[in-house]
Amino acid sequence: MKLTFPHMGSIYIPISALFRHLGIEVIVPPPSSQRTLSLGSKYSPEFACLPLKVNVGNYIEAMEQGADTIVMAGGVGPCRFGFYGEVEREILKDLGYDFEMIIIDPPQGRIRPVLKQLGRLVGPARVRDVIYALRLCWEKIAAIDQVEKLAVKVRPLEAIKKQTTKAVNEILSKIDGAETIEATRSALREGLAILRSLPKAEGPPPLKVGLVGEIYVLLEPFANLNVETRLGELGCEVERSIYLGDWIKRHVIGDIFRLRRHNRIEDLAKPYLGHFVGGHGLETVAHTVDYARRGFDGVIQVLPLTCMPEIVAESILPRVSRDLNIPVLTLVFDEHSSDVGVITRLEAFVDLMRQRRGNMGELRECVATLV
Amino acid sequence: MNSSKLVGIPRALLCYYYYPAWATFFTELGCKVALSPHTSRKIVDTGVQLAVDEACMPVKLFFGHAASLLDTSDYIFIPRLVGVESRAFICPKFMGLPDMIRAVTPPDAPAILSPCIDLSRGNRTKKVFREMMNIGLLFSSNQHVVRRAYEMANKVQLDSEALFFKGYFPDEIASMLLGPRSDLDSSIPSDLAEIAAMAQERKKKEARVTIGVIGHPYLLYDDYTNMAILPRLSNAGCKVITSDMIPWEIIEDELKSLPRWLFWTMGRRLVGAAFHFLHSGRVDGCIHISAFGCGLDSVVGEIIEMEAKRSSKIPLTKITLDEHSGEAGVVTRLEAFLDMINRRKSA
Numbered sequence: 255m256k257l258t259f260p261h262m263g264s265i266y267i268p269i270s271a272l273f274r275h276l277g278i279e280v281i282v283p284p285p286s287s288q289r290t291l292s293l294g295s296k297y298s299p300e301f302a303c304l305p306l307k308v309n310v311g312n313y314i315e316a317m318e319q320g321a322d323t324i325v326m327a328g329g330v331g332p333c334r335f336g337f338y339g340e341v342e343r344e345i346l347k348d349l350g351y352d353f354e355m356i357i358i359d360p361p362q363g364r365i366r367p368v369l370k371q372l373g374r375l376v377g378p379a380r381v382r383d384v385i386y387a388l389r390l391c392w393e394k395i396a397a398i399d400q401v402e403k404l405a406v407k408v409r410p411l412e413a414i415k416k417q418t419t420k421a422v423n424e425i426l427s428k429i430d431g432a433e434t435i436e437a438t439r440s441a442l443r444e445g446l447a448i449l450r451s452l453p454k455a456e457g458p459p460p461l462k463v464g465l466v467g468e469i470y471v472l473l474e475p476f477a478n479l480n481v482e483t484r485l486g487e488l489g490c491e492v493e494r495s496i497y498l499g500d501w502i503k504r505h506v507i508g509d510i511f512r513l514r515r516h517n518r519i520e521d522l523a524k525p526y527l528g529h530f531v532g533g534h535g536l537e538t539v540a541h542t543v544d545y546a547r548r549g550f551d552g553v554i555q556v557l558p559l560t561c562m563p564e565i566v567a568e569s570i571l572p573r574v575s576r577d578l579n580i581p582v583l584t585l586v587f588d589e590h591s592s593d594v595g596v597i598t599r600l601e602a603f604v605d606l607m608r609q610r611r612g613n614m615g616e617l618r619e620c621v622a623t624l625v
Numbered sequence: 626m627n628s629s630k631l632v633g634i635p636r637a638l639l640c641y642y643y644y645p646a647w648a649t650f651f652t653e654l655g656c657k658v659a660l661s662p663h664t665s666r667k668i669v670d671t672g673v674q675l676a677v678d679e680a681c682m683p684v685k686l687f688f689g690h691a692a693s694l695l696d697t698s699d700y701i702f703i704p705r706l707v708g709v710e711s712r713a714f715i716c717p718k719f720m721g722l723p724d725m726i727r728a729v730t731p732p733d734a735p736a737i738l739s740p741c742i743d744l745s746r747g748n749r750t751k752k753v754f755r756e757m758m759n760i761g762l763l764f765s766s767n768q769h770v771v772r773r774a775y776e777m778a779n780k781v782q783l784d785s786e787a788l789f790f791k792g793y794f795p796d797e798i799a800s801m802l803l804g805p806r807s808d809l810d811s812s813i814p815s816d817l818a819e820i821a822a823m824a825q826e827r828k829k830k831e832a833r834v835t836i837g838v839i840g841h842p843y844l845l846y847d848d849y850t851n852m853a854i855l856p857r858l859s860n861a862g863c864k865v866i867t868s869d870m871i872p873w874e875i876i877e878d879e880l881k882s883l884p885r886w887l888f889w890t891m892g893r894r895l896v897g898a899a900f901h902f903l904h905s906g907r908v909d910g911c912i913h914i915s916a917f918g919c920g921l922d923s924v925v926g927e928i929i930e931m932e933a934k935r936s937s938k939i940p941l942t943k944i945t946l947d948e949h950s951g952e953a954g955v956v957t958r959l960e961a962f963l964d965m966i967n968r969r970k971s972a
Contacts, residue, residue: 299923299924299926299927300923301917301918301919301920301922301923301926302923302924302927303920303923328885330712330886330888331713331714331888331889332714332715332716332717332720332888332889333717334920334921334923334924336888337885337887337888337924338924339885340883340884340885341924341927341928344927344928344931345927348931348934357885526724526728527721527724528705528723528724528739528741529705529707529720529721529724529741530720531717531718531720531721532714532717532720533717535717535721557679559679559918560679560681560918560919560920560923561920562716562717562718562920563717563721565677565679565680565684565718566717566718566720566721566724566725567721568677568679569676569677569680569721569725569728569729570721570724570725570728572728572729573727573728573729584677586679
């Protein structure tokens with residue numbers, strides 16, 4: 255068995271570690287590229303969202319390298335994602351590929367069916383190995399999150415352009431290469447130290463920008479045309495509303511044990527959106543409210559074209575923006591999105607935020623002199 | 626109490642399924658009900674202006690219809706339709722619809738009545754009843770009156786579904802069920818006998834060609850938006866069967882071949898009806914009417930197309946509509962499709 259899976263940001267690092275340690279040969283698809291997207295768009299339904307198209311491209315490129323088994327997540331709606339595995343399998347079958355597809359559904363409190371699907375993968379591995387593989391996987395997720403969270407703080411202050419991104423890539427590849435929990439931890443320690451020691455430039459305090467939206471486009475730099483990095487290089491400190499580790503804690507672990515813990519953040523959306531709408535639509539509204547209350551300079555929503563839950567959020571964000579006085583920019587991505595368009599809009603948005611901050615500063619001075 | 630309040634119902638989205646029941650509920654409570662006018666250029670333009678660009682056309686139309694009711698109504702009825710059966714949902718946009726409309730309406734706009742209808746997690750009909758009771762109590766302080774209105778509405782809903790399965794269209798159904806009432810919107814002809822006779826005649830007409838048409842009700846039955854595809858088919862001498870006329874037993878049966886539970890009620894109807902058309906030999910051709918950017922249809926359409934390619938000789942075509950669709954384009958494609966079917970038939 256030569257196993258592959260679709261890309262989503264850095265998720266390939268923990269997932270390939272997990273399967274490798276279970277004794278399975280893993281073929282990580284080549285990093286998503288224009289070719290991946292062209293292949294995917296060619297064979298996917300026109301109005302499917304960008305994630306499906308990139309997935310299909312990832313699979314084709316992995317199968318060109320010999321992969322014969324695909325692992326993909328399933329779902330129970332209402333977002334389309336739950337049916338994507340099935341559609342992707344049929345598309346690839348039509349193209350004549352010979353492979354097996356394993357679709358892992360969310361457990362919804364019933365762990366047995368999930369274990370059965372995983373059992374097909376795990377095969378003869380011993381329980382001790384499985385536990386170690388899971389721990390290693392988790393360790394890597396936590397490490398990646400820490401690196402990425404520090405990187406967005408360092409990047410807007412970097413003295414040498416693009417140095418942070420270069421460092422992050424090196425650190426991530428070290429974490430990817432770490433074969434044990436110990437090695438992962440030391441790669442993380444070294445990595446954080448490197449990031450902290452990067453030379454800083456003098457300048458105004460960075461703008462604070464919240465990044466919200468659909469999970470795939472949010473986590474996959476290829477899909478969002480590196481919006482996080484670009485914002486950093488334009489002098490913004492970016493906080494993303496979803497990090498992989500937090501997400502897994504909440505959705506995977508919570509789901510297995512049926513811990514439907516009340517989520518405080520979602521309450522923030524209530525005045526604007528009173529119901530779950532699938533995907534991350536509700537979280538998008540909630541986090542925008544949260545960022546506004548925490549005094550961020552602006553919020554950027556990213557979504558793939560035709561994403562149903564995010565369109566609901568997008569319709570509501572103008573009112574949030576007006577009520578809470580925070581600028582919101584929505585960026586919609588599909589296979590036709592271009593660097594230039596996105597950069598132009600980001601630059602304009604950053605200018606706007608900077609101007610507002612300047613005005614706010616003047617306002618504060620005025621108030622101070624009056625008092 | 627409040628006996629003359631006017632409740633506006635936008636003529637869009639699932640109104641085509643539920644209007645008779647909704648209207649019954651409110652009229653039983655002594656309200657007046659106003660259905661927004663048929664879709665027009667003005668309604669489309671308003672909708673396009675109010676909604677975000679990425680919204681699909683049916684949702685944009687909903688914005689337009691809702692806006693047209695703002696000046697005249699005391700309340701606007703926009704239920705939050707989450708799911709109407711167990712383990713299945715309506716499109717996510719329906720779950721946020723009342724909030725999407727609230728986000729663009731002025732603060733002094735009529736109140737939006739948005740009961741949450743959610744049967745997706747087990748059959749919680751009691752909860753739906755409670756939601757409707759809360760709405761009903763705005764108009765009548767008597768719980769029994771509200772309960773009776775709710776029960777009447779449910780009965781009308783069953784009747785209207787039965788009429789769908791007998792082959793009637795929503796306008797015909799509404800006039801058959803609500804016709805004799807004079808307190809309703811005038812745009813539905815109240816002459817029950819005439820409408821029923823016309824429908825019977827339409828159904829009796831001999832047709833050489835039968836076309837199965839699948840699609841969401843708000844695309845199939847909105848003659849302005851779809852350039853009158855159904856009347857055009859009838860005028861061309863075709864008998865039309867829509868996806869709404871296929872009973873659920875047949876649909877469930879056809880769906881058994883899917884590898885995974887399809888979790889959208891409307892998607893289930895579309896796929897089940899399409900498979901039935903493709904397999905049963907009941908129709909000579911199948912048309913899928915879809916909207917640009919419809920999330921459901923991107924998945925459902927793919928499933929249907931693959932099935933047509935793999936295991937059916939019935940021709941299938943897809944007509945995608947949006948607010949920029951031109952009549953000439955739609956008509957040309959319809960004619961070409963019918964020509965092809967006629968040729969096949971005579972060959």
